[in-house]
Amino acid sequence: MKYMMTYDLMESTRNTYQWLGASARAYASYPMMSWGTNPGMDWLKAWGEVTERTFARMVVKPDWNIPAISDDKGKDHPVVIKRVLERPFGDLIHFTTPGRKASKRRVLVVAPMSGHYATLLRKTVISLLPDADVYITDWHNARDIPVSAGKFDVEDYTLYLVDFLRELGPDTHVIAVCQPVPLALAATAYLAAEDPKAQPRSLTLIGGPVDPDANPTEVTDFGRSVTMGQLEQTMIQRVGFKYAGVGRTVYPGLLQLASFISMNMETHTDAFRDQIIKSAKGEATEHDKHNMFYDEYLAVMDMTAEFYLSTVERIFKNREIALNSFTVNGKLVDLGKITTVAVNIVEGENDDISAPGQCLAALPLLTGLPDSKKAAHLEPGAGHYGIFAGRSWRQNIRPLVLAFIDANSGDTAKPANKNAAA
Known part of the structure; x- marks a missing residue:
């Protein structure tokens, strides 16, 4: 109490x-x-x-505030947000543009659950919309989810991604940003073993902690320096009486x-x-x-206690993804099972959250994937935010990501809108 x-x-x-x-x-x-x-x-x-x-x-949860998208003829099309799948802890939403010709690039942006809402990736979404059909994971604030909805940890997060990918189908290209990078890998490997036809065509992994020990930062040092008991005692609280999730244990x-x-x-x-x-x-x-x-x-959201604690214990302390020992519902998720999904790594030279090397560690784990389907890019001078929403993203990384998507699509997608990054 x-x-x-x-x-x-x-x-x-x-x-x-x-x-x-x-x-x-x-x-x-x-x-x-x-x-x-x-x-x-x-x-x-x-x-x-x-x-x-x-x-x-x-x-307050920020609004998306997505501006209208112009087509090749200069006509503006308003962006309408539709919920494709609704779940207790997060929805799959779609940014539709009625009256505009559908893009051949279907992109799922996997947003982090790390304290901020998915709207943190608003600029990323805006930059992609002129050239892609964009979906995103919209995670809910844990304080608003009743205790009766049950738990939500890293395995549940992974299974949510599996369900979202099954809904979108195999012609999907995934862009995972920061925290969900290792879990997006795990979800793809899970599908490779359980439902190969539902695998995405490509994974673009941006600045995520696949192996936190590859290049330690303040974040990883903190994870190693405290015990799980200390974290539970100092960071975890129960939602108060004001919200629907009253009594749920959260990292506020x-x-x-x-x-x-x-x-x-x-x-x-x-x-x-x-x-x-x-x-x-x-x-x-x-x-x-x-x-x-x-x-x-400043717009922050509560995380479920089990998600926060399992992330620290299993991703950072035990390095289950880095050691290829991650399990879901008791089944080993073998990253070596990924054999057809192209994987692209993007890192920032000055990233102090997920330092260079932490995300790149994914490529050696993909033992079943040919080198021709592996790619990596280190953005000079870019920090963590810049590799998915700043100038480096707009001018350098975004064109590379779209080119990677096109190179690994079933058919040729239209050329990127050169003015979209302006």
Whole structure:
């Protein structure tokens, strides 16, 4: 019960800061405060605006906000989101463009379940839509899932991917980003043994921890330095009374956010200080660079306790994927069974989350796959975010990924839209 109380305490603290920000903004906006020049009120209002927005975003799922897509004739087509499969812990969604000729490239983007919503890959989706028929895994916030829905761990995640791939069929190309990279490999190997006809045509694995020990980082060092008991005692709490998932054990999003920010405390402090200054001067806008970034960065979701703990134990500590000893429902998932699915590895030279070599470790594990179906790219100067959503992705990696998809398609897909990355 104490963990439920600490969860509610965190939510109460967040709510209090949101209220303080709103109160400061409202107080400084009273007409009587404008009777004379008072810079102090301008600063108080600016602090209130930034503080209220900051703490309000932490419990709101961002919208996709996908802009219309232009066809070859210059006609705009709105993007409509449809849910193809709905499951308790995540859905398979499809970005459709009514009235637009369907693309021959069918792409499944596998989003990470690592504290942020799938909308973190919004820019990745936007960049792919002009040239592909895009689907994505839309994972749910664990605090909103009733306990009656059961558990969700790395094996369940893998089986969700298996079901999604079966639904989409064999002409699918998978792009897995960060955390789900090893599980996307496992899902493909599972299909290779159980349902070969449902395997995707290609896998593009971007910056994921296939073998965390290949090139250790702060993240992997932390995973090795703490015991599972310590993690369970310090990181796991029970959802409080406010949400539908009351009583479910989770790794809370607010606790994850605190960890994210602590890794780059000085950078975030400077960013918020500068935003308050801009707001006081009247230079801040609703959709400026700061707000666009932090509206997404601060929107966090809870992970189920079993998913978080099994990821740390089985992927990072025991290295079950790296050692090819991962099991699902008691059955060994042998990566050597993958013999026809082309695999492309993408890493960033300056990636401090999943350092170069961790993802590349997948290729030697694919003993049944010919070298002609293996590819790898190391993006010079790119960090973790840049390899799937930044300039490096748009200008260099995206064209390579589309070319890899085309090279491993059953028939020739149309050339990539040269203006799509603009």
